Amino acid sequence: MFQRNELIDQKNLVEGFAPLSQGVLDTMQSLQCRAVLICLLIFPTHLCFGASPLDRLAEAVRFKTVSSQNSAEIDYEAFQGLNEFLARTYPRTFDQLEVEYINTHSILLRWLGSDPEQNPVLFTAHTDVVPIEIGTEGDWQHPPFAGVIENNTLYGRGTLDDKQGVISLLEATETLLEEGFKPRRTLVFGFGHDEEIGGENGAAALAERMRELNLSFDWMVDEGGFVVSNTPLLPGRDLAMINVAEKGYVTLTLSTEAPGGHSSSPASTGAIGTLARALDRIESNPFDPKLVEPMRSALAMMSPEMSQPERFLFNNLWLFDRLIAGQMAKDSITQPMVRTTTALTMFNAGVKENVIPQRAEAKVNFRLLPGDTVEELIATITDIVDDPTVNISNDRWSDRPGVADANGDGFAVISAATSAVYPDALIIPSLLQATTDTRHYVNLAKDQYRFHGNSVTTEQARSVHGTNEYISRDSFNNAISVARGMVKGAGKGR
Numbered sequence: 001m002f003q004r005n006e007l008i009d010q011k012n013l014v015e016g017f018a019p020l021s022q023g024v025l026d027t028m029q030s031l032q033c034r035a036v037l038i039c040l041l042i043f044p045t046h047l048c049f050g051a052s053p054l055d056r057l058a059e060a061v062r063f064k065t066v067s068s069q070n071s072a073e074i075d076y077e078a079f080q081g082l083n084e085f086l087a088r089t090y091p092r093t094f095d096q097l098e099v100e101y102i103n104t105h106s107i108l109l110r111w112l113g114s115d116p117e118q119n120p121v122l123f124t125a126h127t128d129v130v131p132i133e134i135g136t137e138g139d140w141q142h143p144p145f146a147g148v149i150e151n152n153t154l155y156g157r158g159t160l161d162d163k164q165g166v167i168s169l170l171e172a173t174e175t176l177l178e179e180g181f182k183p184r185r186t187l188v189f190g191f192g193h194d195e196e197i198g199g200e201n202g203a204a205a206l207a208e209r210m211r212e213l214n215l216s217f218d219w220m221v222d223e224g225g226f227v228v229s230n231t232p233l234l235p236g237r238d239l240a241m242i243n244v245a246e247k248g249y250v251t252l253t254l255s256t257e258a259p260g261g262h263s264s265s266p267a268s269t270g271a272i273g274t275l276a277r278a279l280d281r282i283e284s285n286p287f288d289p290k291l292v293e294p295m296r297s298a299l300a301m302m303s304p305e306m307s308q309p310e311r312f313l314f315n316n317l318w319l320f321d322r323l324i325a326g327q328m329a330k331d332s333i334t335q336p337m338v339r340t341t342t343a344l345t346m347f348n349a350g351v352k353e354n355v356i357p358q359r360a361e362a363k364v365n366f367r368l369l370p371g372d373t374v375e376e377l378i379a380t381i382t383d384i385v386d387d388p389t390v391n392i393s394n395d396r397w398s399d400r401p402g403v404a405d406a407n408g409d410g411f412a413v414i415s416a417a418t419s420a421v422y423p424d425a426l427i428i429p430s431l432l433q434a435t436t437d438t439r440h441y442v443n444l445a446k447d448q449y450r451f452h453g454n455s456v457t458t459e460q461a462r463s464v465h466g467t468n469e470y471i472s473r474d475s476f477n478n479a480i481s482v483a484r485g486m487v488k489g490a491g492k493g494r
């Protein structure tokens with residue numbers, strides 16, 4: 001099914017196909033309809049509608065592989081169903097590569113290279129998605145798991161984060177195998193199934209298995225960056241943001257205890273008031289903005305594209321970095337790029353309206369700039385709270401990848417694959433504000449990059465984890481072309 005109905009989409013793959021005339025397209029479309037009808041008589045439905053890459057992504061979206069904090073709510077049959085669909089839909093990949101399922105649902109694929117002297121390269125993505133916030137289902141233009149394509153746009157949870165990552169890599173491997181491509185160095189693909197809840201059973205276990213296999217990667221590429229239009233930094237030009245670093249993730253728990261008792265005879269202060277005042281101090285004292293790598297390099301690279309006076313300022317970061325960081329901190333989109341952010345996320349106290357609680361607890365989530373440490377964070381917050389009755393402890397944090405080399409072999413391969421598809425985009429090294437599974441591979445890969453080759457608008461990027469997540473056909477086809485370029489470029493070796 002895979003090759004036969006590939007025709008329509010191949011015209012969109014930016015790899016030298018001449019545009020087809022409308023007449024030819026119409027004929028092909030009617031042939032495709034007939035092919036689907038014949039197919040339906042012979043095969044199960046799902047095989048017959050997997051007609052184009054976007055249709056296959058739509059099918060993947062229909063499996064409700066939702067990661068829930070409460071593991072009892074996770075539908076593992078959906079994960080099983082998705083994995084069976086992938087194996088069936090990409091038969092060359094699953095026949096010719098070494099395939100292992102880790103913790104049943106995560107997928108490890110190894111495409112063995114011809115030159116054992118070369119270090120392998122790792123490509124990662126994840127098959128799970130976040131839930132739909134209760135009460136927002138009706139806000140979607142199409143139901144989030146229906147996989148509806150309307151006007152060449154596919155709507156659904158996972159269309160950006162991150163089923164498109166999995167499917168674009170599999171589309172790339174399948175077509176490269178079909179063309180007889182043979183990598184010189186080994187290419188490894190790791191698809192985790194629980195990225196959205198920390199990756200402990202997925203990416204962490206995949207990494208463990210990779211260590212057992214003695215795999216050590218020259219570089220890896222995970223989800224995280226896109227080709228973005230309309231950024232406030234450079235509105236007139238598409239930016240291919242290849243993330244070379246990501247922010248750290250730390251949650252602090254603050255708690256306080258007080259006598260409590262009957263609400264008819266309250267003390268002058270209670271647990272809720274004490275904790276609320278501490279939280280107010282934290283919120284009113286954000287971390288100072290500053291320009292660190294990779295943002296410094298990114299801004300310097302953008303400066304020739306800017307008009308005066310910005311060009312002058314960005315060209316002289318040694319003098320104006322504090323001024324620029326201060327300006328960027330005023331914009332909600334650029335703010336996270338220049339500071340360790342503070343978000344008050346949970347507050348729990350009280351069980352009944354006429355009972356004064358004996359304990360109040362809150363959680364504050366911080367995203368650290370490269371270079372800022374957890375120890376410094378705790379010391380700063382303890383100073384700001386300045387109240388010994390408030391207990392501060394850290395919930396969790398994990399190894400953070402360092403800043404990858406923006407002049408390295410991996411960056412060059414990703415850049416070449418991207419500029420072949422987006423000749424007008426400006427490629428910059430960038431800082432990912434969220435966290436990814438990448439951190440589980442910290443000690444396995446020398447350089448870690450995060451990038452997918454689809455294009456999004458700044459507004460569309462906000463639909464990740466939100467409402468109306470979507471991807472257009474052109475954007476997805478571009479992602480596949482970039483994935484092919486990356487896989488091929490990596491496979492050629494050094």
Ligand SMILES: [Zn+2]
Binds near residue numbers: 126161162195223
């Ligand atoms: Zn993701």
